[in-house]
Amino acid sequence: MRVEIWSDIACPWCYVGKARFEKALEAFPHRDQVEVVHRSFELDPNRAKGDVQPVISMLTKKYGMSAAQAQAGEENLGTQAAAEGLEYRTRDRDHGNTFDMHRLLHLAKARGRQDELIQLLYRANFAEERSVFAEGEERLVELAVAAGLDADDARKVLADPDAYADDVRADEREAAELGANGVPFFVLDRKYGISGAQPAEVFTQALTQAWGERPPLTLIEDNGAEACGPDGCAVPQQH
Amino acid sequence: MRVEIWSDIACPWCYVGKARFEKALEAFPHRDQVEVVHRSFELDPNRAKGDVQPVISMLTKKYGMSAAQAQAGEENLGTQAAAEGLEYRTRDRDHGNTFDMHRLLHLAKARGRQDELIQLLYRANFAEERSVFAEGEERLVELAVAAGLDADDARKVLADPDAYADDVRADEREAAELGANGVPFFVLDRKYGISGAQPAEVFTQALTQAWGERPPLTLIEDNGAEACGPDGCAVPQQH
Numbered sequence: 001m002r003v004e005i006w007s008d009i010a011c012p013w014c015y016v017g018k019a020r021f022e023k024a025l026e027a028f029p030h031r032d033q034v035e036v037v038h039r040s041f042e043l044d045p046n047r048a049k050g051d052v053q054p055v056i057s058m059l060t061k062k063y064g065m066s067a068a069q070a071q072a073g074e075e076n077l078g079t080q081a082a083a084e085g086l087e088y089r090t091r092d093r094d095h096g097n098t099f100d101m102h103r104l105l106h107l108a109k110a111r112g113r114q115d116e117l118i119q120l121l122y123r124a125n126f127a128e129e130r131s132v133f134a135e136g137e138e139r140l141v142e143l144a145v146a147a148g149l150d151a152d153d154a155r156k157v158l159a160d161p162d163a164y165a166d167d168v169r170a171d172e173r174e175a176a177e178l179g180a181n182g183v184p185f186f187v188l189d190r191k192y193g194i195s196g197a198q199p200a201e202v203f204t205q206a207l208t209q210a211w212g213e214r215p216p217l218t219l220i221e222d223n224g225a226e227a228c229g230p231d232g233c234a235v236p237q238q239h
Numbered sequence: 240m241r242v243e244i245w246s247d248i249a250c251p252w253c254y255v256g257k258a259r260f261e262k263a264l265e266a267f268p269h270r271d272q273v274e275v276v277h278r279s280f281e282l283d284p285n286r287a288k289g290d291v292q293p294v295i296s297m298l299t300k301k302y303g304m305s306a307a308q309a310q311a312g313e314e315n316l317g318t319q320a321a322a323e324g325l326e327y328r329t330r331d332r333d334h335g336n337t338f339d340m341h342r343l344l345h346l347a348k349a350r351g352r353q354d355e356l357i358q359l360l361y362r363a364n365f366a367e368e369r370s371v372f373a374e375g376e377e378r379l380v381e382l383a384v385a386a387g388l389d390a391d392d393a394r395k396v397l398a399d400p401d402a403y404a405d406d407v408r409a410d411e412r413e414a415a416e417l418g419a420n421g422v423p424f425f426v427l428d429r430k431y432g433i434s435g436a437q438p439a440e441v442f443t444q445a446l447t448q449a450w451g452e453r454p455p456l457t458l459i460e461d462n463g464a465e466a467c468g469p470d471g472c473a474v475p476q477q478h
Contacts, residue, residue, distance in 0.1 A: 182468030
């Protein structure tokens with residue numbers, strides 16, 4: 001079974017939701033046969049690269065909250081994160097464009113390191129004092145290396161704005177086609193969609209349901225044609 | 240959509256069938272949304288590592304063919320391979336245990352280099368004069384490096400007989416569960432199975448059918464719960 005998770009590094013519910021999903025997955029009896037793929041979604045795609053802003057002021061300006069409401073939201077998120085065993089820095093986080101991080105996550109996917117990198121990016125953004133937005137590309141290279149990527153590979157991707165850009169946009173287009181207008185968005189075997197950081201029980205139920213409904217395999221061609229088996233390889237007919 | 244291909248490096252129909260499948264995939268309009276995963280299958284799992292034998296003598300001893308029949312089979316395979324633009328050495332190939340190659344293919348999968356490595360292993364076994372079985376582990380390391388893997392990573396896997404061994408066996412168990420008793424065996428979205436090196440048209444038809452039958456996505460939870468969207472993040476309720 002395959003689970004795709006659309007998310008953004010700048011999305012606190014994605015950070016929390018990933019932990020809730022993983023709690024369900026760890027207890028799922030068929031977890032060894034579940035493959036998880038992370039897909040890109042930008043909450044703030046029009047923000048210029050390098051336009052970094054404190055989270056509270058972003059929330060008040062962009063969504064018209066009061067600073068007290070915005071701070072209360074952060075405190076609540078901190079509580080929810082702590083309940084999942086996650087660190088969350090409720091004060092002085094910042095916010096910025098995440099396109100380069102998504103491009104790096106596609107490099108990491110190609111190298112089999114996607115889950116390692118997304119977890120480090122979340123941690124860097126939500127738990128660490130250092131900014132993941134304000135320090136420039138070498139901060140991202142550092143995280144990429146910690147995830148097991150090659151530093152030069154990461155630098156090359158960051159230096160070329162086209163590298164993996166189409167993959168990020170293709171993920172975002174697919175999210176829209178699947179009806180996702182927010183994240184996290186979980187898709188099981190392209191059959192069931194789950195929106196939001198639902199409790200682990202919801203994921204457990206969905207995994208169980210999707211697993212149970214997997215259709216039996218239909219053989220559409222099994223005419224004993226050109227194949228090899230324990231008794232040798234078929235001798236080809238004249239074509 | 241996801242296509243899994245069970246195959247063995249020692250299986251000539253897998254080499255030919257992969258090219259036929261790829262011809263269909265290249266012309267498939269949704270090819271960018273098709274992910275291909277290679278899975279392990281050993282045709283000769285009980286052969287000891289290091290027990291290397293000329294193909295013709297293996298065919299005559301194991302399957303009771305005459306040497307002339309065996310050679311005619313190889314010539315026919317050469318013709319079929321050439322029709323797909325593949326080189327095939329019809330004389331003096333050898334045969335051996337492929338378990339280590341499958342373990343390396345799982346390392347390559349983890350590093351996003353699986354397709355590169357399987358293609359190089361096929362070529363080494365079916366087209367090149369040098370043996371892929373008789374020269375020891377450094378020959379495999381050389382191919383792994385050509386596929387973009389790190390030499391030391393490859394050496395570590397080859398030196399540790401347990402590395403990725405469970406992954407190889409899990410693939411083989413799944414093949415049996417899915418009803419495959421020969422290779423190549425192609426599985427589309429775990430819904431349709433295709434046995435053998437079928438003509439490209441069969442793959443085209445299967446891809447089209449499986450694509451068309453993908454179910455629409457059912458949202459099993461979309462209660463506007465804890466998610467972030469373009470208009471901000473949901474403010475959590477008290478739990």
